[in-house]
Amino acid sequence: MAHTQDDQDKVWELAKDIGFCMLTTQSGNDLRARPMSAQGERDEHAFYFLTDVNSHKDEEIAQHPAVCLAFANPKGQKYVSISGTAEIQNDREKIKELFAFPAKAWWDSADDPSIRILKVTPSFAEYWDSPGTVISYIKMAAAAASSTKPDVGENASVKL
Template structure:
């Protein structure tokens, strides 16, 4: 298992570049995923989201705070899976700091009292950084003909 500074840096770079993810929470025995706009803060070892106090995910996180974030840039063949612990915060300063255009689709202003901060503290990550779709297909085809395994780019399991 890799846990080098380079791998940790790679995780944060991919998370920041991709920006959107599927947040998976636990609802009873089921898993639920929904798209979210992420704000990565490597220095704080945290990924932040704006959320609404009335959402079901907040209740799910209160019961079971272990979550997974799945980031995917399918066009560029770059993927990150982050596992960590979530918490809901009513941090009005952080809300103002994170306020951006995507939030305006859900709330009129950063002062809306129903906005909360969802903070994820990652404990583990895995990333896959492939050279791209066309090159990947060529490598897979060449490997199939030669009975070898294709080099599909960089990947690592990382303790955060």
């Protein structure tokens, strides 16, 4: 398992560049994923999301705080999966700090009392960073023709 600073940098960089992820929580015996806008704060070792007190995420996280954040840029062939521990917070100053244009689709202002912060503290990640779809396909076709394995980019498992 890789633990290099470069691999950790790559995880944070990919997550920031992609921006949106599928947040997976556990609901009873089922896993449930939904798209969320992630705000990574490396210096705080956390990913933040704005959520609503009336959503089911709060209940799911209270029961099962282990979550997965799956970031994907299929056109660029860049992916990162981050495992971590989630918690719900009601830090009104942090809510104001995180409140941005996309949040206005759900709330009128950062002062809405139903807004909560979902904080994820990452513990492990894996990323895949390929040179792009066309190049990856060419390398796969060449590998298939020569009975070799294609080199389609970087892949690393990282302890965070």
